[in-house]
Amino acid sequence: MFFFTETPLSRRYPPGKLPEQRPGPAGGARARNRQQRTAALCDAALPLFLSRGLETTTVDAITQGAGVAKGSFYRYFEDKEQLVATLFAPFAEALDAALDGCAEAIEAAEGPAALFGAYEALAGDLAAAFTLNPEVVRLYLQEHRGPDEGARRPIRTLASRVREGAISLTEAAHARALLRPLPPAVTALAVVGAVEAILAAALEGELAFDPPSVIQSLVDMMLKGVAAD
Amino acid sequence: MFFFTETPLSRRYPPGKLPEQRPGPAGGARARNRQQRTAALCDAALPLFLSRGLETTTVDAITQGAGVAKGSFYRYFEDKEQLVATLFAPFAEALDAALDGCAEAIEAAEGPAALFGAYEALAGDLAAAFTLNPEVVRLYLQEHRGPDEGARRPIRTLASRVREGAISLTEAAHARALLRPLPPAVTALAVVGAVEAILAAALEGELAFDPPSVIQSLVDMMLKGVAAD
């Protein structure tokens, strides 16, 4: 029954940097240790990124937080950018899966009911991805419009995928006459922006409503604003 | 006719730091010089903030960009935070005026037509404020969700005012039964988020439509989604 006790794959951080000649056997001491150290560094970095900002957080602060020596950081990561990429990898993977799944479901859908079902499934998948590690989502919301430089690059890449995915799904809905005759890009970006703003406020504890009722209101509002009659 | 050649007051940066004993006569050499230097530093800082980020931009880079010695920065500003506050002052002033004006117009409004007029006027005022200095708006969009620390503090303060203003205006509309029965805070934040997302995309040149048609689509979408039938 070991597979029940394993962390779900999508929560696991991938390795950042691998040794050339002797990475060690899978499941061996080195692999286990690598996983543990990688996770310790990422988990120590995340709250620091949130409280001080991505660029102003130092490698020293991260290693101190993780309780390891500075040299260890550079054994497991090339630099801060690679750590950030690692930190976002599980979320990025879940997001891609959700977007791809929705695109396929739309492709296969026959009637409007199946189409709405595809979007509903997407919303559910996204909610699950957010719940996986909400702090990572907070970091995304905090940094995703900053300059595409250095450690922020992986976040900007993710932001591009979000925008492009939203636009392409909106175009699919538009092509099936599910939406009012507005430019799909405008519709998509407005919806993404609205969701992100609500999400940011909710994650900061600035919304005095329980999540289900907020989601209900948001979906209601967006359908009215965006969907064809 | 000198008042026609003056820069509009709202475009002028206020002084950052003032000398204690001899600030000099208004309109005198010192006042003129102070204005010029303050503006040069702010104008040099803005593009650097946009390309490198607020926190990673150094005082050295700013003074080099402005073509002045480092010591001059510290004569006119306490630190980077005060420069940022100065940079946003004209925009913050215009925003406050627009919000206050709208609140007053709502207070005085008798019928729904006057209310919609108030919101239209707000939209116009905001558009004017954005046009005043779009790069400042870009910087706001880039940084407004970062940690409320150091140089970013003035931007976070502005962001709070935006949120609070939007919520309070939405509550006013809600109280007059202009909106569908959704929580005003959710409605307000969603609208602000949608506008900000579209604005960000437009300012980055990522929207292949002319501004008027985008605004038309956005208003259309939001009214349908938010307004009572």
Added chain:
DNA sequence: AGAAAGCGTGACCATGTAGTCATGTTTTTC
């Protein structure tokens, strides 16, 4: 006019940071 305050400059200092490396230990591989 002359004293006092403000201004402009860039060298300078103290501090903090990214990244390296020599050393000793553990794991892998054969």
Added chain:
DNA sequence: GAAAAACATGACTACATGGTCACGCTTTCT
């Protein structure tokens, strides 16, 4: 079991940055 590779550590280097300051010039004020 022994050689080679990987690992953990923290001192160390090289450099960048925030902020200061002494000096010479300009403006203000009386």
